[in-house]
Amino acid sequence: MIETILRKKIDEILIDLYGDNDYSIQFQSTRKEFEGDITLVVFPFTRFSKLSPEITAKKIGELLSKLDLINSFSVIKGFLNLVISNKFWLSEFSKSTFEDNYGFVDIDENSPNYLVEYCSPNTNKPIHLGHIRNNLLGFSLANILRASGKNVKKVQIINDRGIHICKSMLAWQEFGAGETPKSSGLKGDHLVGKYYVMFNHQYKKEVAELIEQGIDSKLAEEKAPILLKAKEMLLKWEAKDMEVITLWKKMNSWVYDGFETTYKRLGVDFDKNYYESETYLLGKEVVKNGLDSGVFYKKEDGSVWIDLSSEGLDEKIILRSDGTAVYMTQDIGTAIKRHEDFNFSHMTYTVGNEQDYHFKVLFLILEKLGYSWAKSCYHLSYGMVDLPSGKMKSREGTAVDADDIMEDMYQNAKSIAEELGKIDISLNNETKELYETVGMGALKYFMLKVDPKKRMLFDPQESIDFNGNTGPFIQYTYARIQSILRKNNGVIKIDEDSDVNYKERALIISLLEFPQIIQEAANSFSPALIANYAYEIVKDFNSYYQSTSILGADSPSIISFRVALSQQVAKVIKSSMSLLGINVPQRM
RNA sequence: GGCUCUGUAGCUUAACUGGAUAGAGCACCUGACUACGGAUCAGGAGGUUAGGGGUUCGAAUCCCUUCAGAGUCACCA
Numbered sequence: 225m226i227e228t229i230l231r232k233k234i235d236e237i238l239i240d241l242y243g244d245n246d247y248s249i250q251f252q253s254t255r256k257e258f259e260g261d262i263t264l265v266v267f268p269f270t271r272f273s274k275l276s277p278e279i280t281a282k283k284i285g286e287l288l289s290k291l292d293l294i295n296s297f298s299v300i301k302g303f304l305n306l307v308i309s310n311k312f313w314l315s316e317f318s319k320s321t322f323e324d325n326y327g328f329v330d331i332d333e334n335s336p337n338y339l340v341e342y343c344s345p346n347t348n349k350p351i352h353l354g355h356i357r358n359n360l361l362g363f364s365l366a367n368i369l370r371a372s373g374k375n376v377k378k379v380q381i382i383n384d385r386g387i388h389i390c391k392s393m394l395a396w397q398e399f400g401a402g403e404t405p406k407s408s409g410l411k412g413d414h415l416v417g418k419y420y421v422m423f424n425h426q427y428k429k430e431v432a433e434l435i436e437q438g439i440d441s442k443l444a445e446e447k448a449p450i451l452l453k454a455k456e457m458l459l460k461w462e463a464k465d466m467e468v469i470t471l472w473k474k475m476n477s478w479v480y481d482g483f484e485t486t487y488k489r490l491g492v493d494f495d496k497n498y499y500e501s502e503t504y505l506l507g508k509e510v511v512k513n514g515l516d517s518g519v520f521y522k523k524e525d526g527s528v529w530i531d532l533s534s535e536g537l538d539e540k541i542i543l544r545s546d547g548t549a550v551y552m553t554q555d556i557g558t559a560i561k562r563h564e565d566f567n568f569s570h571m572t573y574t575v576g577n578e579q580d581y582h583f584k585v586l587f588l589i590l591e592k593l594g595y596s597w598a599k600s601c602y603h604l605s606y607g608m609v610d611l612p613s614g615k616m617k618s619r620e621g622t623a624v625d626a627d628d629i630m631e632d633m634y635q636n637a638k639s640i641a642e643e644l645g646k647i648d649i650s651l652n653n654e655t656k657e658l659y660e661t662v663g664m665g666a667l668k669y670f671m672l673k674v675d676p677k678k679r680m681l682f683d684p685q686e687s688i689d690f691n692g693n694t695g696p697f698i699q700y701t702y703a704r705i706q707s708i709l710r711k712n713n714g715v716i717k718i719d720e721d722s723d724v725n726y727k728e729r730a731l732i733i734s735l736l737e738f739p740q741i742i743q744e745a746a747n748s749f750s751p752a753l754i755a756n757y758a759y760e761i762v763k764d765f766n767s768y769y770q771s772t773s774i775l776g777a778d779s780p781s782i783i784s785f786r787v788a789l790s791q792q793v794a795k796v797i798k799s800s801m802s803l804l805g806i807n808v809p810q811r812m
Numbered sequence: 813g814g815c816u817c818u819g820u821a822g823c824u825u826a827a828c829u830g831g832a833u834a835g836a837g838c839a840c841c842u843g844a845c846u847a848c849g850g851a852u853c854a855g856g857a858g859g860u861u862a863g864g865g866g867u868u869c870g871a872a873u874c875c876c877u878u879c880a881g882a883g884u885c886a887c888c889a
Binding site for chain 2: 250255257500525540543545546550581582607640670675677681690694696708740756759770773812
């Protein structure tokens, strides 16, 4: 690539001029308002040259311009703007972008193993809006890591046990009258979620009644009959009571069926599922070892703790006084199990930022226990998804359901297309698929273009808007290029001496950046970089398209070049979108 | 209260990790269609990067401080 070539050359020049030093050579793409393709930042060298930035830059520029690939240079303050020859760009363009899987690094058995955890739902309620962000981030990150040359496995941990699961089970038992997904026509996870909400209504009612009888509110919250029953059920579950286990299995299977449907529509999948019911005991043994080695300590009541105050954190419980596992115990066990299973060199947890503290502690504990790979665990933390209507609470059943959101997006895509009279008659029965592609594209792009760290606002009304920095805008550009390619009947080939205008140069340069963008996105665990890259190149292409006739160009060789350029732009759009888990339509 | 994260145009956001005059989109205003697909393009207006101080050739970015919002500090997960 151009940067590596230049870097080497500039290093030689600097050593020649100012002696052997470790120079920090930094490039940036030249700003639009100046002439040039790539810019060298000269300020860092002035402490060696003892000259003004301008003079230093000029000196380096003069030496560099002896190279064939440099056409000319200009100096503005401490910035050395270099104009690269057309020939170089064209040859790079025709050489690399036509490769299969352009920008993607091949994987073999020596590629490092990366594990990505995402989603990790509870089995007492459906997947909601927050999970959508989680799923999209995790799935997309896995794609990006794979494209950057890592051997990636996708996993989730399913929280299938605990008091919250018993709550929906109990409510179903009490009020369900044998209702099933089949008999009710409800999706399994929705059915179970309904009873979870029902439990909380009943619980609140009972608490209110107790308070009315003159019982202290705190006590009432503890003594509500239905809660006591749920606790009893949990004990039975842990004692492997047949009846409870059977019910548990039955209701979980409903939920899994429901999840499967949702995952499918979202377009995500997993290589391996871990179940909390299977892993929650795993950490206990580790705790024993940790006690022996003095990492943990035991309190008088028998509970086990770790003291992290020297790290600026608190004391944290590892095991309850009754010997049962807590969240942390289970996560320690799961992490170790995963390392045994996959021998990963890196593991990413895609989990909301309300658990920042938990993961800080988890990684620290693993490190203290002597697991060297703890250092390569990473918490991909993301902010909450807000709605214009306010906060969602799943206990009260006000959570925005993932299935509903997806259906809304489909309907939005449909109504917009109909409104615009955009229904292509040739599509016929493919229109449904198209609405799905566009609706899901809008949703996914909207969620992934934002920096994960940031809390975001998802406005379903606003997402109807298909203008601007959106998925459909990108999809439209892709479809339009496909139309050109269908109409073109000439051969696609590139003459390296042909003339290119500045918009074409810009597109070629952007295309050549693609492999590097993938690496950057992988290194910073950020799908947003891919999204923004795709948008930039689409914007540039639309501007080019508007100003330049492609199929109507003067000569066959120019047509050929322009079609080739369009084709490669389309290819990179498609690749970028696929990294985000978004499909692109041939027509729309 | 301790710790962590966030704060950029009315709104949604970007900034190559310390680089040039802080880029875009929506909304608003002005233009461009007998079209290689107008779900487009060209342009205008809109900013004390929450406030203040510091570090240096140079700060949205690093440090200190104040303010605002969120999260967390559970024998819940």
